[in-house]
Amino acid sequence: MSHEPNAHRGEPADRVDLSFVIPMYNEEDIAREAVERAVTVGKNWGRSFEVLAVDDGSSDSTARVLAELRATTPEFRWVQLRPNCGQPASSKAGMIAARGDVVCVLDADMQTPPEIVPQLVAALDQAGPEVAAVFGVTSTRKRDDPARLLVGQAVFYFLETTFGRHPIPHGASSFFVMRQDVARRLGRLTFTKGNVGAIMAALGLGMRTVNYVKPKSYRDDSRLGLRGHVEEAVGSLALTGVLTRFGITGGAVAALTARRSRSRLARTAAGVTAVAALGSVAAAEWFNRRSLRVATTELPIFEGEAAHD
Numbered sequence: 001m002s003h004e005p006n007a008h009r010g011e012p013a014d015r016v017d018l019s020f021v022i023p024m025y026n027e028e029d030i031a032r033e034a035v036e037r038a039v040t041v042g043k044n045w046g047r048s049f050e051v052l053a054v055d056d057g058s059s060d061s062t063a064r065v066l067a068e069l070r071a072t073t074p075e076f077r078w079v080q081l082r083p084n085c086g087q088p089a090s091s092k093a094g095m096i097a098a099r100g101d102v103v104c105v106l107d108a109d110m111q112t113p114p115e116i117v118p119q120l121v122a123a124l125d126q127a128g129p130e131v132a133a134v135f136g137v138t139s140t141r142k143r144d145d146p147a148r149l150l151v152g153q154a155v156f157y158f159l160e161t162t163f164g165r166h167p168i169p170h171g172a173s174s175f176f177v178m179r180q181d182v183a184r185r186l187g188r189l190t191f192t193k194g195n196v197g198a199i200m201a202a203l204g205l206g207m208r209t210v211n212y213v214k215p216k217s218y219r220d221d222s223r224l225g226l227r228g229h230v231e232e233a234v235g236s237l238a239l240t241g242v243l244t245r246f247g248i249t250g251g252a253v254a255a256l257t258a259r260r261s262r263s264r265l266a267r268t269a270a271g272v273t274a275v276a277a278l279g280s281v282a283a284a285e286w287f288n289r290r291s292l293r294v295a296t297t298e299l300p301i302f303e304g305e306a307a308h309d
Contacts, residue, residue: 016048018121018177019100020114023054023090027108028061035069035076038106038114042075045118051076054094057084080302091174091196095187103183105176105196112136112175116212120177123210132205133178135169135197138214156233163245168197168236169209198236247279 020038024031035051042049053066055078066078079097081090091105102121106112116136123134160168176196178186186199200207237243252274 014099016050016100017102018042018045018047018049018117019094019098019103020049020051020117021054021091021094021098021103021105022051022108023056023087023094023105024058024062024066024108025056025084025087025090026058026060026062028058028065030108030110031062031065032069034106034108034110035066035073037110039073039075041114041117049075050099052094052098053078054090054097055080056086056090057081059084082302092187092189095183098180098183101180102177103180105174107174111214113212116210117177119210119212123208124177124179127206127208130206131208132182133176133196133200134208134210136175136212137170137209138212156237159237159242159246160240163242163249168195168201168240169207195236198239202239202241 020042022034022038024034027034031053035053038051042051051073053069053076055062055066057080063080069076070078079093081093085093094105095103102124104114104117104120106114106117120134120136124131127134174195182200182205185203186196189199197207234243237246
């Protein structure tokens with residue numbers, strides 16, 4: 001990466017060493033702190049940087065807070081999506097708009113601390129060209145995590161380990177740094193489900209991880225919700241080919257059971273299972289083709305100041 005003069009001495013240059021990208025939706029209570037913490041880390045880091053917020057069509061005062069920050073913080077800028085497009089779309093918008101040689105995506109809920117980012121960048125600098133991204137993964141879990149979440153994670157990683165051709169690093173999700181060319185490539189894909197680790201695994205890109213202690217979120221509950229977690233998990237398993245291989249294996253076992261069983265009921269049940277398993281293969285392949293094609297439409301991205309006015 002280049003070593004340009006510190007961006008905090010004036011307006012960010014067209015190209016900087018690092019872009020902090022922070023997708024936001026109705027974050028009026030935490031937006032200022034999230035941006036200011038990232039700016040402080042950038043200044044202490046001593047290399048050129050920018051902080052880019054993506055307001056995902058917030059209905060509260062997030063846009064007003066971001067406009068105030070823009071007026072007083074030269075290394076900060078923001079864009080706005082209208083209408084609300086969802087977290088994957090806002091992350092993509094940030095990846096496309098970022099000017100940094102390295103792009104870092106943070107959550108606005110403070111569970112992906114910007115203070116860890118220099119460690120991730122250092123790990124990426126030290127890695128070979130085959131490594132496209134470094135993920136921050138939590139080394140601790142909260143004791144009050146719901147049992148359904150822990151069970152779901154165990155099932156997810158069992159399937160990934162058993163059937164994954166390019167397994168997702170354990171814990172890799174939405175906290176990462178990646179090279180600019182990779183960020184632009186991912187930003188132009190039409191994925192809507194599945195985490196970034198799964199997308200990169202599906203594309204065969206190399207990944208590394210750095211452990212960190214995950215702080216408590218300022219929210220009590222995840223905005224993704226149970227349904228969102230399930231959709232993300234299923235999408236990730238489809239993208240990495242796990243559902244396809246699991247379906248083929250299940251279909252083969254069911255077909256063999258149906259052939260060998262003397263019970264008519266057992267043969268019927270096994271036959272139905274085989275058909276369902278093969279159906280999951282077709283569904284997964286359809287999902288893969290739909291999710292990894294190049295986008296044909298542009299996201300409704302507006303410069304923050306214009307959107308605010």
